[in-house]
Amino acid sequence: MTPALDPETVDERDPRTGSAAPGPAALADDALAEEIELYAEVVVAASESEGPLPEGELDRVLGVDEPGR
Numbered sequence: 508m509t510p511a512l513d514p515e516t517v518d519e520r521d522p523r524t525g526s527a528a529p530g531p532a533a534l535a536d537d538a539l540a541e542e543i544e545l546y547a548e549v550v551v552a553a554s555e556s557e558g559p560l561p562e563g564e565l566d567r568v569l570g571v572d573e574p575g576r
Contacts, residue, residue, distance in 0.1 A: 545569060 545568075552568045553560045560568075 548568050549560075549565065552564060556564070
């Protein structure tokens, strides 16, 4: 690995302020990760469908309960 790109040797300080730049843990966003996972599941279901994805199938993929159940 190129030394400049090696995570063990990269200086994670903001050159303008000298403060520590946020690392990967600071960039974690659970809500965004859930949205991406749902989106991926919809894309997979749509790609496997012969035509437009039926509303009931979309609800199933998204985990939406039917009214009255």
